[in-house]
Amino acid sequence: MSAVRETLRRVRGGFTLVETMVAAGIGVIVLTAVLSSFMAAQNMLHTAMAESELSLAMREMRDKLLFKASPDIAGSHYAGLLSGVNMNEGDVRSYSSVEMGGHTVGSSLGNTSDSSIRLLVWQVGDKKMLINERTPNKDDHVRWLWPGSLALQEDDEGSLTMSDLLSYVARNLNGSNVYRLYFDIGIEADVHHRDGTRIVRRERVSVPVLGKLQPLKDAAGRY
Numbered sequence: 001m002s003a004v005r006e007t008l009r010r011v012r013g014g015f016t017l018v019e020t021m022v023a024a025g026i027g028v029i030v031l032t033a034v035l036s037s038f039m040a041a042q043n044m045l046h047t048a049m050a051e052s053e054l055s056l057a058m059r060e061m062r063d064k065l066l067f068k069a070s071p072d073i074a075g076s077h078y079a080g081l082l083s084g085v086n087m088n089e090g091d092v093r094s095y096s097s098v099e100m101g102g103h104t105v106g107s108s109l110g111n112t113s114d115s116s117i118r119l120l121v122w123q124v125g126d127k128k129m130l131i132n133e134r135t136p137n138k139d140d141h142v143r144w145l146w147p148g149s150l151a152l153q154e155d156d157e158g159s160l161t162m163s164d165l166l167s168y169v170a171r172n173l174n175g176s177n178v179y180r181l182y183f184d185i186g187i188e189a190d191v192h193h194r195d196g197t198r199i200v201r202r203e204r205v206s207v208p209v210l211g212k213l214q215p216l217k218d219a220a221g222r223y
Contacts, residue, residue, distance in 0.1 A: 046191050054150065054189055054201035055201060058185070058203050061185065065081055069145070070117075073136050073141070081181070084101060084210065092181065093178070096163075097119060097133075098117070098120075098181065099117065099118040099134075115134065117132055117134055119132055129145060129152055131145055150188065151187065151188060152188075153187060153202070165184055167181075167182045167184070168180065185203055185204075186202040188201075
């Protein structure tokens with residue numbers, strides 16, 4: 001009978017201090033594991049969403065550069081770099097900008113006129129992007145080549161010029177008679193990896209210049 005009373009007394013008395021500390025320690029370990037798993041999953045989700053956004057933004061930028069460097073304005077349709085001719089090679093060799101002639105199609109295919117494309121790096125606030133300076137009322141359409149408001153990737157010092165994005169292949173070693181352009185474009189997401197590194201997508205866009213025979217080798221003899 002005394003043994004039963006002793007058992008009931010212990011049950012009614014609750015946990016001992018040691019038991020409480022052990023239970024609390026186990027609870028902390030479990031909660032820490034759950035929280036770590038939640039944060040890792042959340043970071044993976046943010047990274048996957050950022051990479052998807054970068055992929056879509058890069059595709060949009062590439063298509064606009066190649067096929068439609070300006071939006072439709074007042075019923076006119078503008079071409080992109082793949083339709084450009086009569087390139088200003090002086091700007092290309094100085095890496096300050098890219099300027100090419102093009103055509104604008106009006107309300108009908110028979111209604112065409114000459115226009116031009118002049119690409120350069122533009123800064124809005126603390127972000128840099130590409131713009132076509134020849135777009136009519138360019139200030140009203142400054143975001144045309146800025147999909148998702150995602151900035152062009154800068155170096156660690158925050159510097160970025162057209163020479164960082166542009167390269168070209170010329171027939172002659174002195175840089176004359178440019179027949180192909182390359183754009184090495186990188187855009188970065190607004191979010192970062194857990195270690196603080198930037199989430200960046202880079203692509204190289206090749207643009208052959210129309211009206212010129214594309215040789216098999218460049219000036220240095222490379223294919």
